Amino acid sequence: MTTTKDIAALRALVGDRTHLQEALKSADVAPLLMVLVHLGGDPAWLDRIAPYIKGPWSFHEEAPEALKAELRQAVVDILTDYADSGRALPLSPPMGLLPRMLDVCTGGTVPPEYYPLVIEEMDLEDSDPKTVKWRTQPAPATLANFHVAVIGSGFTGVAMGIKLKEAGIPFTIIEKNPSVGGTWFENTYPGIGVDTANHFYSYSFNNNADWNHFFAKGPDILAYIRRNAELAALSEHTRFNEEVTQSVWDEQAMLWRIDTVTKDGKHDQIAANVLVTATGQLNQPQYPTIPGLEDFQEPVFHTARWDHSVGYAGKRVGMIGTGASGMQVGPAIAPVVENLTIFQRSPHWAMHNPLYFETVSDGKKWVLKNIPFYTKWFRFQLFWSSSDTFHHNLKVDPNWPDQKHSLNAENAKVRDQLVAHIASEVDNDPELIRKATPEYPPYGKRMLRDNHWYRMLTRPNVDLVTEHIDHIEKGAVITKDGVRHELDILVLATGFQARRMLSPMHVVGRGGISIRDQWGEDNPRAHLGITVPNFPNFFVTYGPNTNLAHGGSAVFHSECQVRYIMLAIRELIEGDQASAEVRAEPFEAYQQKVDDAISKMAWAHPGMSSWYKNSKGRVTQNSPWRLVDYRNLTAEFDPAEYIFTKKASA
Numbered sequence: 018m019t020t021t022k023d024i025a026a027l028r029a030l031v032g033d034r035t036h037l038q039e040a041l042k043s044a045d046v047a048p049l050l051m052v053l054v055h056l057g058g059d060p061a062w063l064d065r066i067a068p069y070i071k072g073p074w075s076f077h078e079e080a081p082e083a084l085k086a087e088l089r090q091a092v093v094d095i096l097t098d099y100a101d102s103g104r105a106l107p108l109s110p111p112m113g114l115l116p117r118m119l120d121v122c123t124g125g126t127v128p129p130e131y132y133p134l135v136i137e138e139m140d141l142e143d144s145d146p147k148t149v150k151w152r153t154q155p156a157p158a159t160l161a162n163f164h165v166a167v168i169g170s171g172f173t174g175v176a177m178g179i180k181l182k183e184a185g186i187p188f189t190i191i192e193k194n195p196s197v198g199g200t201w202f203e204n205t206y207p208g209i210g211v212d213t214a215n216h217f218y219s220y221s222f223n224n225n226a227d228w229n230h231f232f233a234k235g236p237d238i239l240a241y242i243r244r245n246a247e248l249a250a251l252s253e254h255t256r257f258n259e260e261v262t263q264s265v266w267d268e269q270a271m272l273w274r275i276d277t278v279t280k281d282g283k284h285d286q287i288a289a290n291v292l293v294t295a296t297g298q299l300n301q302p303q304y305p306t307i308p309g310l311e312d313f314q315e316p317v318f319h320t321a322r323w324d325h326s327v328g329y330a331g332k333r334v335g336m337i338g339t340g341a342s343g344m345q346v347g348p349a350i351a352p353v354v355e356n357l358t359i360f361q362r363s364p365h366w367a368m369h370n371p372l373y374f375e376t377v378s379d380g381k382k383w384v385l386k387n388i389p390f391y392t393k394w395f396r397f398q399l400f401w402s403s404s405d406t407f408h409h410n411l412k413v414d415p416n417w418p419d420q421k422h423s424l425n426a427e428n429a430k431v432r433d434q435l436v437a438h439i440a441s442e443v444d445n446d447p448e449l450i451r452k453a454t455p456e457y458p459p460y461g462k463r464m465l466r467d468n469h470w471y472r473m474l475t476r477p478n479v480d481l482v483t484e485h486i487d488h489i490e491k492g493a494v495i496t497k498d499g500v501r502h503e504l505d506i507l508v509l510a511t512g513f514q515a516r517r518m519l520s521p522m523h524v525v526g527r528g529g530i531s532i533r534d535q536w537g538e539d540n541p542r543a544h545l546g547i548t549v550p551n552f553p554n555f556f557v558t559y560g561p562n563t564n565l566a567h568g569g570s571a572v573f574h575s576e577c578q579v580r581y582i583m584l585a586i587r588e589l590i591e592g593d594q595a596s597a598e599v600r601a602e603p604f605e606a607y608q609q610k611v612d613d614a615i616s617k618m619a620w621a622h623p624g625m626s627s628w629y630k631n632s633k634g635r636v637t638q639n640s641p642w643r644l645v646d647y648r649n650l651t652a653e654f655d656p657a658e659y660i661f662t663k664k665a666s667a
């Protein structure tokens with residue numbers, strides 16, 4: 018039912034029809050059309066506008082101005098009609114029209130297997146489907162005697178805290194930093210930002226209408242995470258500046274014993290029934306092992322530990338690495354440094370997106386905030402444009418002749434487009450084209466956004482060095498060809514220790530087995546990327562084979578994992594169980610499925626070296642699944658896959 022407050026807001030919205038009509042000029046056609054059909058249910062509108070929507074981004078739409086004006090008027094009329102009549106706004110669109118709406122909205126075809134995900138993601142039925150509800154409300158004493166420890170307060174740890182709080186389950190978040198934010202707290206380098214559009218790279222339960230950019234910069238994302246943490250008052254549950262060093266499963270007490278140390282060296286221990294790691298895959302910086310690095314003597318720092326006390330304007334800066342972070346740093350500092358020397362081991366593919374630098378106008382923010390359902394439809398468009406539509410591009414066609422450069426016909430087409438983009442950006446300079454174009458197929462590594470990286474390479478003060486580094490001396494990097502590159506500052510854009518998952522923590526499960534005993538140095542494996550045999554009541558988020566490299570938002574995956582963990586916790590509490598441990602059979606069967614799927618994908622390509630693969634060549638980081646697959650795998654918790662141990666009766 019629409020509340021009195023909603024009706025009052027609607028009446029205020031349509032009170033000034035001229036203003037509304039004007040304000041709607043800032044709206045994109047596709048989501049506005051969806052609002053109209055959602056509210057009015059008239060399929061004729063879909064037929065009229067569909068021919069002008071060629072894809073899910075706003076720049077794919079080419080409707081004539083007169084038609085857009087008609088659409089805006091129709092939206093004003095229908096909102097006025099609802100306001101005048103006091104009728105409730107329908108939470109869902111007419112379900113019979115949903116398939117056609119999704120197709121028109123994306124300018125493509127959305128298969129039926131996506132409908133449950135769409136209904137849930139957009140919360141079309143307003144039933145809060147991602148929140149796990151009690152089947153039998155536990156007694157207050159039961160809840161009071163249960164405790165969950167969450168390590169880390171980035172996007173995932175904060176989501177976990179919010180959901181635990183909603184369920185009334187006591188919990189403690191332990192965070193080594195003085196703030197929430199994780200990735201977005203620690204990475205403050207110039208140019209830091211996302212490559213996933215933010216109206217999708219955000220929580221489904223808090224669609225933000227206030228993003229300043231379609232692709233936000235670091236501080237805005239940090240502010241968003243902080244706002245969510247504040248809304249749930251998570252600071253009351255969080256121990257900041259405290260690092261978990263070790264967690265040991267106490268088999269007698271059926272509890273995790275979690276050792277922590279504060280920044281000033283105070284040790285403590287926390288006991289918890291359930292332990293959730295939300296430590297991210299990209300949290301521990303990877304430092305290169307280059308002979309002489311310690312002899313450099315000028316400022317040298319990792320992108321994730323940017324030293325803001327060091328001014329780089331007018332300096333000779335060297336940067337090792339051209340991955341996701343390096344590609345953002347380069348264009349941000351090149352205009353002000355004397356010289357930027359970039360040491361590249363292998364180039365990255367990066368795609369142009371016209372919205373990458375665009376700010377969200379005040380008018381668009383107004384529409385996002387005020388027009389009912391607009392944000393939900395806009396978010397869906399971004400979901401569609403940023404994720405599974407690329408998945409087939411990563412699959413190896415065994416009959417494809419040019420396996421070295423592309424994987425299948427579609428992948429080859431993308432390669433041609435990307436190569437043409439590089440050529441035009443570097444003014445057809447053959448040397449730069451050669452250096453900046455990867456040999457490996459597109460999507461072999463996560464596709465980045467071209468933030469003027471290629472154009473930057475044409476600057477007279479930028480050198481792209483592809484000769485390998487031999488060693489480092491005081492104030493200089495020496496390459497294998499004997500050239501000495503004199504530098505004032507050295508930036509290490511060398512990524513993270515993703516493969517040594519959960520390191521440097523020491524985690525000890527049942528029978529005294531440690532996670533390193535079980536995983537070795539770099540072979541992490543977990544059921545659905547979340548649970549591990551021998552480690553009862555232990556849940557990993559952003560765990561093995563859950564990194565999204567075909568596209569998509571890591572926040573989507575976090576929410577899938579958080580829901581799965583909440584379902585498991587519900588099973589423990591409602592069933593009065595002391596522990597749950599994944600059985601070996603489903604665990605092994607899942608690993609087999611993952612490895613089989615990955616063997617047919619880009620990352621297993623023999624020409625690829627990346628942080629996705631471990632020392633034996635197994636892809637341990639990436640998820641082979643589409644978002645819809647991972648959602649389906651984690652939407653329910655199957656107790657039959659777990660061994661439960663009852664609490665000893667008192």
Ligand SMILES: Cc1cc2nc3c(=O)[nH]c(=O)nc-3n(C[C@H](O)[C@H](O)[C@H](O)COP(=O)(O)OP(=O)(O)OC[C@H]3O[C@@H](n4cnc5c(N)ncnc54)[C@H](O)[C@@H]3O)c2cc1C
Nearest residue numbers: 169171172173193199200211212213260261296297570571
């Ligand atoms: C520069 C950069 C850009 C990115 N851009 C995108 C993007 O565009 N799209 C996308 O989908 N993903 C992107 N990612 C991936 C990003 O990491 C995830 O999107 C997401 O932020 C991960 O959140 P998280 O909470 O799981 O982990 P993190 O954000 O890594 O948070 C982990 C937290 O755990 C804490 N912690 C770790 N160990 C301990 C310990 N022992 N004790 C206590 N606390 C501990 C850390 O301090 C940190 O706060 C990007 C990553 C980086 C580095």
